[in-house]
Amino acid sequence: MEPKIVFTGPPGAGKTTAIAALSDTPPVVTDVANHDVALGKARTTVGMDFGTVALEGGEQVRLFGTPGQERFDFLWPILVKDALGLAILIDNSRPDPLTDLRLFLKSLAPTLPKMACVIGVGRLEGHARPGIEQFVDVLAAAGWMFPVLPVDVRKREDVLMMVELMLAQAEAKNLGESQ
Amino acid sequence: MKQALRVRTEGLRKAEELSISVFLRFVGQSEKATWSLSHSGEAELVLQALDAPAAPAGAARLVWVADPDAPAPADGKTLLRRPLQVEVFGALLRGHEEGIAAAAQAIQPRAAVPRQAAAEMQATYRLTRWPGDDLLQNQRQRKILASFLISRPLSVAQLTALSGVGREACTAFLRELADRQLLESRNPPALAAGEAASAPPPAALAAGGLIGRLRKRLGLA
Numbered sequence: 028m029e030p031k032i033v034f035t036g037p038p039g040a041g042k043t044t045a046i047a048a049l050s051d052t053p054p055v056v057t058d059v060a061n062h063d064v065a066l067g068k069a070r071t072t073v074g075m076d077f078g079t080v081a082l083e084g085g086e087q088v089r090l091f092g093t094p095g096q097e098r099f100d101f102l103w104p105i106l107v108k109d110a111l112g113l114a115i116l117i118d119n120s121r122p123d124p125l126t127d128l129r130l131f132l133k134s135l136a137p138t139l140p141k142m143a144c145v146i147g148v149g150r151l152e153g154h155a156r157p158g159i160e161q162f163v164d165v166l167a168a169a170g171w172m173f174p175v176l177p178v179d180v181r182k183r184e185d186v187l188m189m190v191e192l193m194l195a196q197a198e199a200k201n202l203g204e205s206q
Numbered sequence: 207m208k209q210a211l212r213v214r215t216e217g218l219r220k221a222e223e224l225s226i227s228v229f230l231r232f233v234g235q236s237e238k239a240t241w242s243l244s245h246s247g248e249a250e251l252v253l254q255a256l257d258a259p260a261a262p263a264g265a266a267r268l269v270w271v272a273d274p275d276a277p278a279p280a281d282g283k284t285l286l287r288r289p290l291q292v293e294v295f296g297a298l299l300r301g302h303e304e305g306i307a308a309a310a311q312a313i314q315p316r317a318a319v320p321r322q323a324a325a326e327m328q329a330t331y332r333l334t335r336w337p338g339d340d341l342l343q344n345q346r347q348r349k350i351l352a353s354f355l356i357s358r359p360l361s362v363a364q365l366t367a368l369s370g371v372g373r374e375a376c377t378a379f380l381r382e383l384a385d386r387q388l389l390e391s392r393n394p395p396a397l398a399a400g401e402a403a404s405a406p407p408p409a410a411l412a413a414g415g416l417i418g419r420l421r422k423r424l425g426l427a
Contacts, residue, residue: 030416049424082419111416143357163336174353175336188346191426194417195353198368199360201417 036116041180042092050078112193143196147178214249217258233296293362297329330359
């Protein structure tokens with residue numbers, strides 16, 4: 028099975044943009060016209076986004092973006108299962124970003140113990156609250172510890188930083204399994 | 207409340223005494239104790255050269271220091287091989303803190319102390335909470351080091367090998383994490399001496415082949 032990295036998070040958090048920052052080819056998107064005024068954007072992903080990163084020898088890493096709407100929460104653990112890494116993107120301009128994080132932690136709980144995971148918090152520049160420490164507190168309260176970073180998914184270096192922190196966790200896990 | 211503990215050297219080389227002094231700056235503090243160098247009088251830990259003339263009087267805990275090829279002492283006490291390593295020294299301090307606490311509670315069988323000290327030389331470290339930006343300082347290297355410490359406990363040697371970051375920088379970062387109560391240290395008793403503190407074996411690095419190729423492809427290597 029080809030390895031995959033999954034980007035998840037609520038609508039508008041930047042999953043499609045993050046995949047586009049990494050993918051060798053323009054990502055395959057399954058956007059439709061958005062009729063939910065609260066989302067504040069014309070189109071939203073209802074299926075999933077897909078991109079690839081080709082490696083030497085013909086191997087490739089697949090990049091998946093989950094649909095963000097809560098009604099699709101049954102899909103999240105299916106897509107995340109066996110992933111090399113997971114990024115949970117949070118939009119800090121939404122009404123309750125901490126609750127958004129709790130929702131994803133709860134839905135993905137069965138897959139998280141073995142997962143290399145990073146939390147990326149976007150739009151902090153205009154919405155400083157809640158701060159990074161509060162997201163760390165939410166993780167701790169739920170029994171998890173993952174990196175929590177401010178990110179701007181329009182900046183490739185920010186997306187790469189998330190991937191790098193995933194890979195560090197995955198590599199340490201590999202070391203544990205090999206001993 | 208932290209214990210104030212002292213370490214003294216006997217018969218060590220000048221450079222080794224200096225090393226101990228520097229090591230204490232990096233690994234001399236933990237959640238349980240603050241270690242300082244004692245130049246005379248009693249100490250909770252005495253590091254003595256194996257070829258020094260006589261064992262010190264009043265030493266609660268004696269650790270020998272010897273050349274790499276020197277025979278192990280017959281008394282079964284812990285032995286540090288030259289050259290002195292900061293992570294080994296740090297593990298020794300953590301081990302003695304545990305031993306002192308256990309002795310104080312009178313629950314530690316005397317015969318188990320050398321074995322425990324040996325096991326505690328294999329100290330590994332794991333993050334307990336993602337650090338704040340005051341510690342990460344928005345530095346890529348610090349974020350990466352912290353991430354390595356999330357998945358499983360790592361020795362300094364393992365952290366150095368995985369991250370490619372120098373031992374001193376790794377140790378200094380661990381020290382800062384420990385100061386802020388963001389780190390737990392462990393001494394896995396099931397591991398043989400030297401195993402946990404060693405760098406990852408080739409098999410472990412091979413398991414990261416895909417990760418290495420992805421890093422290279424994304425320009426992260």
